[in-house]
Amino acid sequence: MHENQEGLSKAIFDKLKEEGCCERCCLRYIGIKDITYYRNLNLINDKFKVVTEDNENEGKPSAPKKTKLTPCIACLDLLRDSEDYKTICKDVEAKGYDAKSFTCALSLPVSLQIREKSVLLFLSRQFPAVYAMNDMPNGFYNYVNLKDAWKWTYGAKIAELLNMKMDFGPIQDFFIEVNITYPDDEKESSCLLKMHADIFERRAKHRYRYGGEIFTRKSVEVALADTTYERFHSHSPCPPAIPTVPVRYAPVTCSQNSLFVAGRYNKYSRTLSQTPWVIDGERRAESSVQELIGENIVKAFKAQGSKFSASGREDVDVRTLGRGRPFAVELLDPHRVNIEPNELRMLQDEINANSLGKISIRDLQIVSKEELCKLKYGEEEKxxxxxxxxxxxxxxxxxxxxxxxxxxxxxxxxxxxxxxxxxxxxxxxxxxxxxxxxxxxxxxxxxxxxxxxxxxxxxxxxxxxxxxxxxxxxxxxxxxxxxxxxxxxxxxxxxxxxxxxxxxxxxx
Ligand SMILES: [Zn+2]
Structure with missing residues (x-):
């Protein structure tokens, strides 16, 4: 039995290789989930006795014909060994985030979704005993999707270069979206218009009128989910055609979850409002408590914006004395999140010095999002x-x-x-x-x-x-x-x- 499986795996590997798949793609369609193989191509080559330039003189069987010069038919070379991942790191570094860990997601061109389906349909024809089982997820053998394989291949390298820890779990505080582009994407995805005219012609008309995308990841996923071999094959090649160009990394998109800073403020002025005082688009006062506090904090955390909230509010002509009124500032997409307590202290002093006696703040600190409810809790009772x-x-x-x-x-x-x-x-x-x-x-x-x-x-x-x-x-x-x-x-x-x-x- 074991030997049969090994033999079958080898047969699938060789078949995919022959059609133009890279080694890692062969691996993922076989369903191998051992990360070490993805990180080290030599292990794959040993396991499946692949003929490489290093060992082809040893008299092994003939080398696969399509794999050397053309991009992989399944991943368009996304999984090929390359140094291009360094551009991702350069991009991220240039943005100046100080996060210590990250999660990342790939944004893939539609062509890769179509090619994935094409390979799976091809395999269900070639190896029906393995791939045509309808009780498996998607009706297919439990293969490894491209995004996971990419993270296994490049995640650790990117983490090392960024000097951050990579989280595989649900979205963490710092998020990197890796955008992949493919020059032939429009050409290759146009087959969907005929293959699924019911779904996409309507979307295309809608786009003509209102703009927006015709092929969203979700709509393509839905369309391809139960496409039969016959339907697919009459509009698009199966197995996928040999591509002429590979995919490329486009500039990344980064975002950092909100950070929350809280404290208490005193207001000593009888002409200062809590929030910007604007009537009919015109400012009625030079500043506000919100601006005096928020602008300095936004700058310190290199945030892209902020939302101010407080435990109630006072009228413009009312002072707030004593220990002051609790407030919180939500910082949107802050590029700095690792701020030491003494830095917060300095920030507090700076805000107090800059506000020229109109306000002062104390107890400035970073709080969790969960704690914010305490600001609003007891609004009535306090x-x-x-x-x-x-x-x-x-x-x-x-x-x-x-x-x-x-x-x-x-x-x-x-x-x-x-x-x-x-x-x-x-x-x-x-x-x-x-x-x-x-x-x-x-x-x-x-x-x-x-x-x-x-x-x-x-x-x-x-x-x-x-x-x-x-x-x-x-x-x-x-x-x-x-x-x-x-x-x-x-x-x-x-x-x-x-x-x-x-x-x-x-x-x-
Ligand atoms: Zn590949």
């Missing part, structure tokens, strides 16, 4: 502390301010969307809780008017409209400080003192 400078236009009843904490304790407010934000938010009524409040009168400045200034300290549920709680927003927030104190009250300035969210962790 608590915030505020300090507001308020004015009562007439003196409140005696003791009213002093006893405020007794009246405002887990007080539930009904808040309709404030008039000031109605232009961008739908009109809804929501419930928010003021957990506690105290008021402290500021001693009179000997003004002749009756106004009373006081500092209001609040602890509220996240999402409470604090300004509206103070002045009532024409009765749209009930109860409010006006109704509680029985006098006209207004708010002059507001600070966020604390966003009670213990994320991200403190950094020393």
């Amino acid at each position: 608590k915030k502390r505020y300090t507001a400078l308020c004015i009562a236009l007439t003196p409140p009843p005696p003791g009213a301010l002093e006893s405020l904490s007794e009246k405002v304790h887990d007080l539930v407010l009904h808040q309709k969307t404030p008039i000031r934000v109605l232009h961008r938010r739908p009109l809804v009524e929501r419930l928010r809780t003021i957990h506690g409040a105290t008021a402290e009168v500021i001693p009179s400045r000997a003004d002749s008017d009756q106004s009373v200034y006081f500092v209001l300290r609040l602890r509220t549920q996240a999402g409470t409209y604090v300004k509206e709680f103070v002045h009532g927003d024409f009765g749209r927030t009930e109860p409010n400080l006006r109704s509680i104190l029985g006098v006209e009250v207004d708010i002059l300035a507001l600070d966020v003192e604390e966003v009670e969210l213990d994320w991200p962790k403190e950094v020393n």
